[in-house]
Structure formats: structure tokens, C-alpha cells
Amino acid sequence: MERTAGMRAEEAVLRVRDVTKSFGGAAALKGVSADFLPGEVHALMGMNGAGKSTLVQILSGVLSPDSGHLEIGGHTPRNPRQARRLGVSVVPQRRELVMTLTVAENIMLGDLPTSGPVVRWRSIRQTARDALHALGLEIDVDAVAGDLTVAEQTMVEVAREVRRGGRVLILDEPTACLGPEAATQIRELVTRLRDSGVAVVFISHHISEVLGLADRITVLRDGRVTWSGLAKETDERGLVRDMVGRDVVSRRPARTAEPSEVGLSIRRLCQGRFIEDFDIEVRRGEIVAVLGPAGDAQSRLFDLLSGRRRPESGTVSIAGRAIRSGSIDRSLAGGLRCVTGDRRRLGLIPGLTVDENLLLAQDRLDRRKLHRWGRLAERAAPLRDDYRVVSLVRNPPVEQLSGGNQQKVLLAKWLGTGPAAVLLEDPTNGVDVAAMAEIHTLVDALAAEGVAVLLASSSAEEVMRLADRVVVVRDGRRVAEHRVDDITRDELIATTLGGALR
Ligand SMILES: Nc1ncnc2c1ncn2[C@@H]1O[C@H](COP(=O)(O)OP(=O)(O)OP(=O)(O)O)[C@@H](O)[C@H]1O
Ligand SMILES: [Mg+2]
Structure with missing residues (x-):
């Protein structure tokens, strides 16, 4: 040997x-x-x-x-x-x-x-x-x-x-x-x-x-x-x-309570050939995954829900109240938080430190100015701890964090702001096994608090672990829907790729 x-x-x-x-x-x-x-x-x-x-x-x-x-x-x-x-x-x-x-x-x-x-x-x-x-x-x-x-x-x-x-x-x-x-x-x-x-x-x-x-x-x-x-x-x-250095277990919790009233509702949303007459309802406490072959519809959905782009038609409502489309501030004020799958381009601001990035969303909502430096570290500390953001030196510029730790900052920034509904695009992109289990537990907890969660994940394992329902989108249209309990992982992949279920 x-x-x-x-x-x-x-x-x-x-x-x-x-x-x-x-x-x-x-x-x-x-x-x-x-x-x-x-x-x-x-x-x-x-x-x-x-x-x-x-x-x-x-x-x-x-x-x-x-x-x-x-x-x-x-x-x-x-x-x-x-x-x-x-x-x-x-x-x-x-x-x-x-x-x-x-x-x-x-x-x-x-x-x-x-x-x-x-x-x-x-x-x-x-x-x-x-x-x-x-x-x-x-x-x-x-x-x-x-x-x-x-x-x-x-x-x-x-x-x-x-x-x-x-x-x-x-x-x-x-x-x-x-x-x-x-x-x-x-x-x-x-x-x-x-x-x-x-x-x-x-x-x-x-x-x-x-x-x-x-x-x-x-x-x-x-x-x-x-x-x-x-x-x-x-x-x-x-x-x-x-x-x-230890075992990691991540188990799907039993969600006993029947999901309650509608938290997030999307009606007849249209955007070019990517989203056509798209309807979806997510109840409070429910996690619904949107799946499609190329990820096209998912990122377009992100643009529309976050307010980066204005849909051609259709409405988005949170807890029954329509939010004005095409405005990031309205979308935030309406209680919607969208965590991008493209953290480098749309998620974090590279020139700013970890603490500044952590508080960006909170301060935007509170119309607070970031230059209240004195309390920055103190205010960021709980988020940093809850999401276990680790770095070699204290509070470096965010781009000096390892990839997975940047992802944790991105999640903490949005999920720490008391959302009513969230859209998560690949929430565990690049995080390690232990952090993945923790993030999944965190998403479970959001749902348990009554948040409506819309998930767009490229990982079939993640969908099986988190979602209650999956909605399959092809060519911008909703083509199928399944309860996760009713399908296997392989069936899930097959239906996403275009095969019909049995
Ligand atoms: N230019 C830099 N300045 C300061 N610290 C840095 C720099 N580059 C990396 N680090 C730190 O070095 C450590 C190792 O980072 P590295 O990017 O190699 O981790 P990794 O194993 O690739 O993690 P991940 O799975 O999250 O990508 C981290 O704590 C990171 O914050
Ligand atoms: Mg790395």
C-alpha cells in the first residue's frame, strides 16, 4: 500500500x-x-x-x-x-x-x-x-x-x-x-x-x-x-x-397542521415566452416548488416577483392584497422577499462588508441609513450567528468570504426581515452538508411560522426534502402538479425533464 x-x-x-x-x-x-x-x-x-x-x-x-x-x-x-x-x-x-x-x-x-x-x-x-x-x-x-x-x-x-x-x-x-x-x-x-x-x-x-x-x-x-x-x-x-467532525442528519419534519389561508397568489402572469398565463397559490405555512427543465421560467419568475421586471399582465397578491408590479420597494413593502439564485450579480454588494450586506434589506425596509456605523456590528451579530457565517478575519468585504458563506449572508439578509412570503432560488447553492441541513431547518421554521414559501431549486433532493407540492412548468406554462408525498425522486426528475408520470 x-x-x-x-x-x-x-x-x-x-x-x-x-x-x-x-x-x-x-x-x-x-x-x-x-x-x-x-x-x-x-x-x-x-x-x-x-x-x-x-x-x-x-x-x-x-x-x-x-x-x-x-x-x-x-x-x-x-x-x-x-x-x-x-x-x-x-x-x-x-x-x-x-x-x-x-x-x-x-x-x-x-x-x-x-x-x-x-x-x-x-x-x-x-x-x-x-x-x-x-x-x-x-x-x-x-x-x-x-x-x-x-x-x-x-x-x-x-x-x-x-x-x-x-x-x-x-x-x-x-x-x-x-x-x-x-x-x-x-x-x-x-x-x-x-x-x-x-x-x-x-x-x-x-x-x-x-x-x-x-x-x-x-x-x-x-x-x-x-x-x-x-x-x-x-x-x-x-x-x-x-x-x-460529526454525523449530520436532516429529516423532513411532519407538517401536521393543515395549511391555512392563501399567503401568496399569482394570477395569469405573463412575460414573453417564459411565463404564460401562470397561476399559483401558496398557502401560509406551505412550501411549493416550481420546477422546469432549464431554469428559465424560475429566474423570470424571480424578476417578476422581486419587482426587477414588470410583467406584461397578471397580478401578484400577498395575503389577499395585490402588490404593484415592477417596483422592488412595493414588492418588499408587500411582504415578499426574493432570494436570488445569482448571488454574485443580483445578491450581494461586493464593495461592502459582511455586516453591511447583512443589514441592507432591513435598512431598506426601515428607510434607515446605512451610515449608522456604530451599531452596525451589534445589529448584524444575531444574523451572523443564526446563519453561522464564518470568516478568517472579523467583518471582511463580502467577496472575501468563501462561496458558501456568501450564500448564508444572502439568506440572512432577506429572511431576517419578517417576510410574509418568500421566493427561494437555489437556497443552498454552494453550502456544505452541515449548513444545508441547517438552512433546510430554517426554511421549515419559516413555514411553521406561517410564511408562504415558493421554492425554485435545481436539486431534486432539496425539493423532496422541503416541498409539500411541486408545480411543473414547461414553455412558460404550468403542465403538472404533484404532492411530494405521492412521487419518488426519480419520478420527480422524469416529470421535470418532460416525461409524463406513469
Ligand atoms: N482574499 C481573501 N482575504 C481574506 N480571507 C480570505 C480570502 N480568500 C479566502 N479567504 C478566507 O479563507 C478561508 C477559506 O476560503 P475558501 O474560499 O478557500 O473556502 P472553500 O473551502 O472554498 O469554501 P466554500 O465551500 O464555501 O467555497 C475562508 O475563511 C475565507 O473567508
Ligand atoms: Mg470555494
Whole structure:
């Protein structure tokens, strides 16, 4: 066993030894070593803030270690350009598409083919199309990146990195907010690349996904490796213990009380081809999931309910009172809170600190001014505690939080404001197993308090765990409805993807 491990390390294309990295005097990585082998999927796992993305930034030359050593094919990259030249491709957790450029331009960015001074646009579009087709994707290369769903944006970034080739491909939570179909496409792609000899570094909080895909797993906890070995040598329970340090159980509570009066009612809502004559009623204390194949209808629904966009027609009422559409303030004042699935673009304000972000929504409702600095920390403390937001230094700018902790800030910001009805888009996007269980308990508690909860989740497991009812939307229309107790997870996925139930 020792001998094999030693021999395999010889073949490693990417090697880290004793790597340490601190931010503001606090260590995010404490002596991490790992070997990444060609033809292997090596998963990195760990709770939010464990140090996974920091390690990725070191592997890709974005950060240099404070101490320790990194080697790719015998060389040590000093910056991202050198790492790229050594064959490292990376899809970072914080996605990097230029939202105002087209899909084709994004895929070809930094690599535009020219004839003399002329950029060959036709060839760009064709190459981009080929790159997408190679992954089995049907995305319009002329679409502007900012108009794509988050899932499509992820696919475009993956296509770009795969096209660039290389011997190491790092994917930091590529499937975090993807539906079952898109996530399967990503996993199939990873398997193909692995079989062609690429060393794949794969990060995910979905344990079953990792166990099904990875050859090797390294678990980080508070910046240290707590376990590393072959995937077949561990299981779900073992991984959870290595990540969290204890078992995590999350159970659907028995909702005994019959749901009461209508909390949120949407009538004949229309918006282009995305939402057509859409009707839904959510009773107080009820959790209803809206499901659809591409996520299109869900994000459009978010725009309409939050007031970012005005519907062409239709009404939205909270507890029987219609709220004026197309105004964010009216929507808030009416008691509706919409937690976006696109936290980076629509959720948090990057220049502000964690505490400021936590209080943004409260202060907007109270028409309070944020510059009451003195009490900011004191007022933010309960939210920070309830949602277990952790950071290395106290109250950093929000973008310095790990991805999962940013998600907790986003939820705390909205759910801490006494809502009457909420729309949750992928509420556990990027959070670890322990935080996921806590957030699910929190959503249960909201419902128990009589809040009407509308859920748009890309995870079938999450829908099965939280929802009472599911409403299936296709081509903007409601096509089916089921009680969660009456269907299985597989039936749920099938009906979402377009199959009829039995
Ligand atoms: N630039 C930075 N400045 C200060 N602290 C940072 C910075 N980057 C990361 N950190 C901190 O380092 C720790 C590790 O963060 P990292 O992003 O590596 O976690 P992670 O394992 O990827 O978590 P997640 O699953 O939530 O994405 C966190 O506490 C984070 O707040
Ligand atoms: Mg991360």
C-alpha cells in the first residue's frame, strides 16, 4: 500500500507539498500536500471555508503559497499565465464570463483568430459552436452571456476551458446550481476527459456525486487535510465525519397542521415566452416548488416577483392584497422577499462588508441609513450567528468570504426581515452538508411560522426534502402538479425533464 502510493506520486502531473497560506494573519491552508495524477478525477471536499478554493487559486498560480511547494510537470508557476502554459485550465468558483460579450466572444477570449489585422469573426463563431457541440450543448453562440441562465453560463466557461486543452482541469463547484440534466452532462464530460488522460480536480458539496465520479478524494477541514485516499475506500458517512467532525442528519419534519389561508397568489402572469398565463397559490405555512427543465421560467419568475421586471399582465397578491408590479420597494413593502439564485450579480454588494450586506434589506425596509456605523456590528451579530457565517478575519468585504458563506449572508439578509412570503432560488447553492441541513431547518421554521414559501431549486433532493407540492412548468406554462408525498425522486426528475408520470 505504501509502495503503491509512493509509485503513484512519481507519476503526478501536479504536486503540492506542505502548502500554507494566510489572509490578514489567519491561516486558510495549514500544510496541505496532495498529488494529482493523469487519468484521475481527484475531488476536493470540505465545509464552507475549509480552504478548497484557496488551494485552487494556488494550483492555478493566482495566489502563491506563503510556504511550501507547488510543481506542475517539474516546474513551479509564478502566475496564472505560467500555470496556463504548463497546461492548467480552471473554471473558478467565482465565474469569469464577460457579461456584455457574446458566448462566442467569451469562449474565444484571449485567443481571437486573425488574418493580419482582421479578426475572423466567422471562424470564431464556428470554433465556439464546435466547442459547445463537443460537450453536447445547444447554446446560441450569438447570445449575450448576461442573458444566459447561471447553468448555461457555467457550461460556457467549461466549454472555454476544455477547448483550451491542457493536462490539468480544475472545476470549482461546476455543478453547484445545475439541474440534474446539466450536472449529468458535466460529469460525463469529466469522465471523458479523465479517460483521455487529463488530471481533473473536482470540487463539489454533493457527496453522492463525488462518490460516483471521483477516483480519489482529499478532505480539508480548517485548512488541513483530514483524509485522503481512493473514493472506494470511503463512504458518505465517513466523508461527512471527515468534513464536519460529526454525523449530520436532516429529516423532513411532519407538517401536521393543515395549511391555512392563501399567503401568496399569482394570477395569469405573463412575460414573453417564459411565463404564460401562470397561476399559483401558496398557502401560509406551505412550501411549493416550481420546477422546469432549464431554469428559465424560475429566474423570470424571480424578476417578476422581486419587482426587477414588470410583467406584461397578471397580478401578484400577498395575503389577499395585490402588490404593484415592477417596483422592488412595493414588492418588499408587500411582504415578499426574493432570494436570488445569482448571488454574485443580483445578491450581494461586493464593495461592502459582511455586516453591511447583512443589514441592507432591513435598512431598506426601515428607510434607515446605512451610515449608522456604530451599531452596525451589534445589529448584524444575531444574523451572523443564526446563519453561522464564518470568516478568517472579523467583518471582511463580502467577496472575501468563501462561496458558501456568501450564500448564508444572502439568506440572512432577506429572511431576517419578517417576510410574509418568500421566493427561494437555489437556497443552498454552494453550502456544505452541515449548513444545508441547517438552512433546510430554517426554511421549515419559516413555514411553521406561517410564511408562504415558493421554492425554485435545481436539486431534486432539496425539493423532496422541503416541498409539500411541486408545480411543473414547461414553455412558460404550468403542465403538472404533484404532492411530494405521492412521487419518488426519480419520478420527480422524469416529470421535470418532460416525461409524463406513469
Ligand atoms: N482574499 C481573501 N482575504 C481574506 N480571507 C480570505 C480570502 N480568500 C479566502 N479567504 C478566507 O479563507 C478561508 C477559506 O476560503 P475558501 O474560499 O478557500 O473556502 P472553500 O473551502 O472554498 O469554501 P466554500 O465551500 O464555501 O467555497 C475562508 O475563511 C475565507 O473567508
Ligand atoms: Mg470555494
